[in-house]
Amino acid sequence: MENKHTSKELTLFALTWPIFIEILLHMLMGNADTLMLSQYSDKAVAAVGVSNQILSVVVVMFGFVAQGAAVLIAQNLGAQQSKTAGEISVLSLSLNLWFSLALSALLYIGSKPILQIMDIPPELMKEAMNYMQIVGGLIFVQAMIMTTGAILRSYGHTKDTMMVTIGMNIINVIGNFFVIFGPFGFPVLGVTGVAFSTAISRFLGFLVLLSLLIKRTEGELQFRIFFHFPKDQLKGLLQIGVPSAGEQLSYNASQMVITYFVAQMGTLAITTKVYVQNIMMFIFLFSIAIGQGTQILIGHMIGAGKTEEAYRRAIKSLQLSILISLVIGGIVYTFGDTLLGIFTDEATILETGLFLLLMTVVLEPGRAFNLIMISSLRAAGDVKFPVYIGIASMWGVGVTFAWFFGIYLELGLIGIWIAFISDEWLRGIFMLRRWRKRDWVSMSFVHKNTEIE
Template sequence: MSDTKNTNKAAKMTLFALTWPIFIEILLHMLMGNADTLMLSQFSDDAVAAVGVSNQIMSVIIVMFGFVATGTTILIAQNIGAKKESRAGQIAVVSIIANILFGFLLSIILFFFGEQILTAMNLPDELLGTAVIYIKIVGGVSFVQALIMTLSAIVKSHGFTKDAMYVTLGMNVLNIFGNYIFIFGAFGAPVLGVTGVALSTAVSRTIGTIILFVLLYKRVNGDLPWSFLVKKFPKKELKDLLRIGIPSAGEQLSYNSSQMVITYFIASMGTTALTTRVYTLNIMMIAFLFAIAIGQGTQIIVGYLIGEKKNEEAYQRCLKSLWIGMSVSTFAALIFALFSEELLSIFTSNQEIIQLGSLLLLLTVILEPGRAFNLIVINCLRAAGDVKFPVYIGILSMWGVSVTISYAAGIWLGLGLIGIWIALIMDEWLRGLLMLHRWKTRKWERMSFVDEQEIEEFKIDTKREVK
């Protein structure tokens, strides 16, 4: 694919064209988790709580995989915008190999030390055995998730967001079919419960990875110089990926770690509180996926614009996307709050869980606009190269506000999950307003990962390789 072709393609990209497939893809990912929860709820509420805590650990692992994927998305977008197609291909190759190796390492850790990690999270004894089975199976093949994230990032950065959507759709169908077989014993299969859900998840993700490799070959293989790794150690490419990825992952890792501590607090409140949180989060995730999709689509566009040195267009694009994301996600939260009892009744008949979950969904109407700031503006800051500021502010707010007030309000004052939700609202709004202020200062204009000197150096290196 030529530089001109990619540049023209980038110019034609609109927020809607990029975002709607991402929206469907994320929705399908969330529905996969919801399907597991819904189908397991017919088996046992305890099983739901055990898988929910295990997935809390998996979310931290996914963030650690995401540091390479995040750097990949931004660097490919900026380099295509700057007409450096060959460099974008080199970054893609390095990111694939790096996440494969990193994924194998974390898979080994989860398989052999999953029980110790779950025990450290204060998981009730009646849930531990079930959670260990799930974490060993799903965590043991978590390197597959690392590949999915990296391959998807490459494909989407080149504008093929529909491909990632179709793959996720296929994984959902396979996962639900596998759940049906192993939870309900369809077609004479044994009833395996959580074990069956874990196996279904692992198999569907593995097949999805294979399909993504095929799509990668068809869509952008001409731009991926695999022989590049044989010629030299990719020091420059790894350095650039880490410059973006480590700070970006730091912010996400801090968030997920703080959520694990909060889960520890909730675990001390009992299985009912844990289960309520799992059901409520499954519904909430659908509400804020609008902002997630808009944030990811905006990140790609801003990356292209920064690479093309169109800073004013990038500035305005972020602000427009922010207001769109806030409006849509808040509207969705209102709908779910109005029909909270009906939605929670899909998962459980326990009236205590339904009443408490309804109160949490009402508070979510206040939570979602603040969350939109972080999901959209932070993505724009990263796309522009400003990756450290969100980490510093995030760590201070997540631990100084979210964790501290969760303990004070939820445990010390005895407000339970209501106190935890109040802490989350304060954290999201504080970080969101600070991120918006940072964007408006425009300090990010001096932080692009593609500068004129680097372009000239790359041209010289390319000419040498040709000779």
Template sequence: MRPSQTDTKKKLTLFALTWPIFIEIFLHMLMGNADTLMLSQYDDNAVAAVGVANQIMSVIIVMFGFVAMGTTILIAQYLGARQERQAGQIAVVSIAANLVFGLVLSLVLFVFGPQILGVMNLPPELMDTALMYLRIVGGFAFIQALIMTAGAIIKSHGFTKDAMWITLGMNVLNVIGNYLLIFGPGMFPELGATGVAISTAGSRTIGVIILAVVLYKRVNGELPFAYMFRSFPKPELQQLLKIGIPSAGEHLSYNMSQVVITIFISSMGTIELTTRVYTQNIMMFILLFAVAIGQGTQIIVGHLIGEGKHREAYERCMKSLWIGFAVSTGAALLFAFFREPILGIFTDNRDIIELGGILLLLTIILEPGRTFNLIVINSLRAAGDVKFPVYMGILSMWGVSVTISYTAGLIFGLGLVGIWISFIADEWFRGLIMLKRWKGRKWERMGFVQKEKPLKVPGS
């Protein structure tokens, strides 16, 4: 039997929400690292090529976040206000919208892959591998769109464990597929990077089928699919995009700035490009603590805002921030201490290990600054303050991160060290401004759902 709304609300504590999200994100990261680690045993150049292709895929995934992020915030606020019918309507509209959007972007990646990679300044020896990977994984991008949307619906209802178990299953399938298709044991073909792409797309396809079954069992009673066929859902789309476009805009700006920085790194050479891929794969395990806490906090703050409990929402964000700050700093110190053995898992190239070790030491300064953004910005979005983080994000990512990357990395010749210095400056500058914004409490007047009166969404 599906838990009632009251049962679901009882589960909305930070720990109950965050630990499954933590494991889910860990498994997502493990999937990417499994690709990198297993491919590194095959060819370092293939790792660099797949890394660049995945940089493009990161931008595409953020595009899907336009709808998925709006879904998370609106459903949380509606459920907090006990407006289950509106929450269900938002859910079905978001599924349909992201499916259409995903199909369009999948077609674009498949058809225009050569042109897209052409602007990345990729070394010639990496182009064929990167294009093959982008066409296979990018061609199935619509599957990722559905995974993100269905996952947002399930987690907003409090069922974070379900998303965790599905991600675990996808990881197991992905690792098995990697082994069989990269190295070609027995009757299987040795496909290298092509095998990674096939395994990634295949495991995600199976994952979305299972996710659909779980969605049906958990919240089907609150998903009025017939609503989509009555009339064009203009009000719901306006609501989703009113939140989703500004919210995802901050992520899009970040990923686009990272594409530009990747172009800078590509001009430095294959060693620097490969080092960046390995180091950032390792760093993902450091920041996942703050990411999980930020997502759990966003769900709770959204529910509290829907209930009109602004003081509790304020305190929840601040408590989560200091928890995340302490845990992320500790994790960065631990990884920096064991930097050489960890990098040695991926490669035996001494140049990559030494350079990557320096970057992991700089990460001790970087990650605490990133924590502010991962937790406070999520809370601002959940409270309805979606535009300010975008404005400041664009200013900082391009005015600070990209500018310093080019100046320090290329003009002053600091290479990847200069790039990491730019990351540190960006995260701390933006994070401290976001903290000041939260403490200013302007967000208290920005909620999208009012509990005390009938629903009125600005601009709908």
């Protein structure tokens, strides 16, 4: 039977441009916090930066459900199995809700010891702790946003998540304006106020996303299983989701260790890293958007048995992503002084930051390899290989090089960037070789289930 969600032809551009806008706005939300806080205090920026580094690891832990759901829903829709896709959607929402509530409680109660492990400067502790207790204590809302958004995108409704993100950004920026600058006699709340603004905008965004999901799926969601966990669907989610999140969890954990190294270099180094990486986000968001759009397409193609089309789609997406990364990276470096000047006028930050942006021109094409090829492998069901290679490279090359060049040879942030470049390029080359070998052709979860049946 023809599925109404796959009867229309999906294209990379149609899927990707709303994803691009959505990710851009998510990044703008984070940058709005950084930019507006920079008018308040550089120390506040550093405190929020370290807290967000920790929270990003937690968010990845929610990703194992969202990633697994995205792949399985796309494959099942491609195979015209809409009922199964609906069951997986509800199961992923239920599973992530209970899991994220437990982690939210842990972050609220354990914020201080977690930050102490990061060895952040004492002058940052109070504000970092306030931010983590509020945003971290309500992190379950972000888990629901991730899961609901992943489901909508897999059904092809990428514009919905984009529009909701626009609304979340508007609310967040307005909230930041009031709590940082205190217009009309409103109390200046600094980091605490920014945390509340972020949490409130996310909560409202989730409510809208959930209502859109119910509307777009038109009764296909199987809410009867919300408090039940069908064994077959749960097994599929975990088989794809856990390894998928494992690669991301390893990456974020390695980034936490590297941030620990940077923290030993002082507050100025932390602040420089935060500013430069906020600018870098605008380079690799193109690759992220193309990677997510490609994953949806390849998932549908694999479900429909179109393996040759899937192979060509990944290669074309990779070529496009590398080209865009080089062009945008060059433009960002050319205007680096101006971009960094938006955040600060500190001479040391400007000088070091500009050189790091030059190194980023080499870094980002390597990151494009990973973002595109890992998404493609994941969509095809080949989820374990990226984890194995990722763990070996992130820790054996990324973390080790960061310590050796950054700390031991005392190259500071330049040494850290050498580690980033080495890790991204090595992993990317391995992922491309894996794709070309085509071992993933026989790994589709939907087809495995069909054979069993």
